Amino acid sequence: xxxxxQSPRSKVAVTGGxxxxxxxxxxxxxxxxxxxxxxxxxxxxxxxxxVADSTEKGDIPDGYKASRPSQENFSLIxxxxxxxxxxxxxxxxxxxGAVNTLYFGAGTRLSVL
Amino acid sequence: QQKVQxxxxxxxxxxxxxxxxxxxxxxxxxxxxxWYRQHSGxxxxxxxxxxxxxxxxxxxxxxxxxxxxxHVSLHIRDSQPSDSALYFCAASEPGGSNAKLTFGKGTKLxxxx
Numbered sequence: 001x002x003x004x005x006q007s008p009r010s011k012v013a014v015t016g017g018x019x020x021x022x023x024x025x026x027x028x029x030x031x032x033x034x035x036x037x038x039x040x041x042x043x044x045x046x047x048x049x050x051v052a053d054s055t056e057k058g059d060i061p062d063g064y065k066a067s068r069p070s071q072e073n074f075s076l077i078x079x080x081x082x083x084x085x086x087x088x089x090x091x092x093x094x095x096x097g098a099v100n101t102l103y104f105g106a107g108t109r110l111s112v113l
Numbered sequence: 114q115q116k117v118q119x120x121x122x123x124x125x126x127x128x129x130x131x132x133x134x135x136x137x138x139x140x141x142x143x144x145x146x147x148w149y150r151q152h153s154g155x156x157x158x159x160x161x162x163x164x165x166x167x168x169x170x171x172x173x174x175x176x177x178x179x180x181x182x183x184h185v186s187l188h189i190r191d192s193q194p195s196d197s198a199l200y201f202c203a204a205s206e207p208g209g210s211n212a213k214l215t216f217g218k219g220t221k222l223x224x225x226x
Contacts, residue, residue, distance in 0.1 A: 004156070031211065042117075042201060042216040043157070058212065090156050099145055099205045099214060104156030 003027060006091050006105035013112050019078040021108050023091030032074040033058070033092045033102065034066060043090065049074055050097055081112045116140045117204045119217035128226045132192050136202030136217055138183040143204035143215065146178060146185040151199040151219075160187075160200075164207070192224045 003026045013019045025032065033048040045058030047066035055066040063085060065077040078085055088109050092102040119136050126132045136146065145164045149157040163169045163176040163185060170176075175188045189196055202217040 033211065040218055042218040043203075044216075045212060045214075048212050056212070092156075094211050097210045097212065099147075099209050099211055101159045101162075102149075102157075102211060102214075104158065106154070106156050 004105035010109040021076040025093040029093035117217040123221040132189040147203040149201040
């Protein structure tokens with residue numbers, strides 16, 4: 001079974017502070033993704049990456065940065081956290097960019113106060 | 114407008130009963146569909162995909178796709194309490210990418226024992 005591990009599992013941040021969410025996969029997958037889940041909105045893609053040291057914008061990238069220092073690791077960075085960024089964040093990986101199975105981590109619940 | 118719409122928002126069925134979930138796309142280019150299931154406190158997990166008209170059966174789960182009406186359904190027979198979860202429908206264009214996968218808002222299924 002593919003393994004995607006996220007840390008931390010939950011975090012409380014202050015408005016205006018910097019937040020870094022981390023994701024590690026052991027699937028040897030090239031593609032990694034960051035999604036945001038809000039009640040009533042389903043899953044929305046923030047950033048994704050298909051190779052180390054390169055990231056791409058998804059559907060809702062504003063207010064977020066991403067970093068892919070290696071094939072295994074993908075981080076989501078909130079430079080200036082805002083109340084509206086309170087949500088559950090999921091990292092996922094897939095072996096190719098073509099539509100196929102996404103393997104999700106367990107999520108990080110972020111509360112910005 | 115939400116391109117992938119799911120109904121009902123929530124559903125309750127007795128243990129052993131049949132659960133039927135619906136998904137419709139408003140984009141005629143969306144012809145590939147996926148079902149993901151998310152248990153509370155976990156990340157989504159792929160259940161099955163369907164790309165051709167007709168039925169696809171995997172164990173207790175049957176997906177039905179009608180491309181003409183852009184409608185896909187998921188039927189769970191002999192529902193178990195462990196089936197209680199949030200079910201997402203996701204859609205894409207044929208030959209599309211995971212980065213362009215569009216998720217619905219989800220249907221919350223409760224199976225009562």
